[in-house]
Amino acid sequence: MLELPELETYKKLLSEQIINKRITGVQVKEDKLINSDTAAWSKQLQGREVLFIERRGKQLLFHLDNGKRLLLNLGAAGQIQLNGLEVDEGSHANAQVMISFGDQALRLLGIRQGYIHLLSAKEADQELSNLGPELLDRKMNxxxxxxxxxxxxxxxxxxxxxxxxxxxxxxxxxxxxxxxxxxxxxxxxxxxxxxxxxxxxxxxxxxxxxxxxxxxxxxxxxxxxxxxxxxxxxxxxxxxxxxxxxxxxxxxxxxxxxxxxxxxxxxxxxxxx
CATH class of the missing domain: 1.10.8.50 (Helicase, Ruva Protein; domain 3)
Structure with a gap:
């Protein structure tokens, strides 16, 4: 399972490439990974922008421009890919969730026991409330x-x-x-x-x-x-x-x-x- 340094790496790389870019498409092939009706979930993401990405524990939290949060837990063997829309058919077909940003697509693959939930700020705080302190927090000494x-x-x-x-x-x-x-x-x-x-x-x-x-x-x-x-x-x-x-x-x-x-x-x- 990915740990703190791996997720910090993904956070850095994703932040360089998708921040302030508009979501132009959403595809969900595994309904169990999301937390509402697929059509409604996808509609809420359409047109939104990611303002910044936060890591909390072993999860990534995408802060959207409408105050909502996308909470991503990759589970034991999940993968993230960020490729152009022209990526090979195999990667496209295997993606359990795909979120497009213009000519780029964020693909989630191989997620077991993980999820990507669309939450309010309060719901996200509640979801993460059982986690202990962050070792890299500025307050940690x-x-x-x-x-x-x-x-x-x-x-x-x-x-x-x-x-x-x-x-x-x-x-x-x-x-x-x-x-x-x-x-x-x-x-x-x-x-x-x-x-x-x-x-x-x-x-x-x-x-x-x-x-x-x-x-x-x-x-x-x-x-x-x-x-x-x-x-x-x-x-x-x-x-x-x-x-x-x-x-x-x-x-x-x-x-x-x-x-x-x-x-x-x-x-x-x-x-x-």
Whole structure:
């Protein structure tokens, strides 16, 4: 599933290409992905413009010029494409939802357990109200991070992927953050020292900013002009590197299940505290 850096990458690329462009066409092939009658849903989008795009957790929120919001959740394997209308028939036929902006079309494919809902501002706020704080919010700092984690118990990885605790992370970046902080994913939060939590904070920010700079680990590019998406895959230090040497200490990267989740780590240089 796409995580915070991948969605930040899509947000950046989409913002460069569809902001302030009028919606000229809407096609829906999977009614279950939207939240009203298809004809009515499509009609409400016709002629609207996207003023800006916001990421909240693992979702994108398209702010429209009439005050409405399009909330996009790609689910486990969803893809976004933004191509010209002359794109090959295969991509056109496979699109579950297609929103045209003049000579460009935003296509949503492979969405499982996801959705794209048209909501009022209040409805969107309610839909997202169960999410925890954003790690990249301007208000987030070391003090607030320490306060947040000081109240939490249980395993580090379980906390990092808990969307009601903090929003946006999943399996992949939780492992990279734990490695950067030299903490085992199974480390107990209640046993961490103040120094360890401070190290975790700086490691979290380092991994996220680096991942966003290099376009995340996503494999599906937005379009042929997209030379950013997926650039971070060559920078990962533990994800899918089981059996390889740890670049920090030379030991072998391990793969195991932690909290019923596939997890990568170095048992030598990552510690419980």
């Amino acid at each position: 070391l003090e607030k991070f320490q306060t947040l984690f000081a109240r939490k118990r249980g395993m580090l990885k379980s906390a990092l992927v808990n969307q009601s605790f903090i929003a946006g992370l999943g399996n992949g970046y939780a492992d990279e953050i734990a490695f950067e902080a030299a903490l085992l994913p199974s480390a107990k939060l209640q046993d961490l020292s103040e120094e360890s939590i401070e190290r975790l904070y700086h490691s979290t920010m380092t991994v996220l900013h680096d991942a966003i700079e290099y376009g995340g680990m996503g494999e599906e590019r937005l379009n042929a002009k997209d030379d950013l998406t997926g650039g971070y895959k060559s920078h990962v230090r533990v994800i899918e590197r089981d059996g390889q040497a740890c670049e920090r200490c030379g030991a072998t990267i391990q793969k195991a299940e932690v909290g019923s989740r596939k997890t990568y780590y170095c048992a030598s240089c990552q510690k419980e505290k």
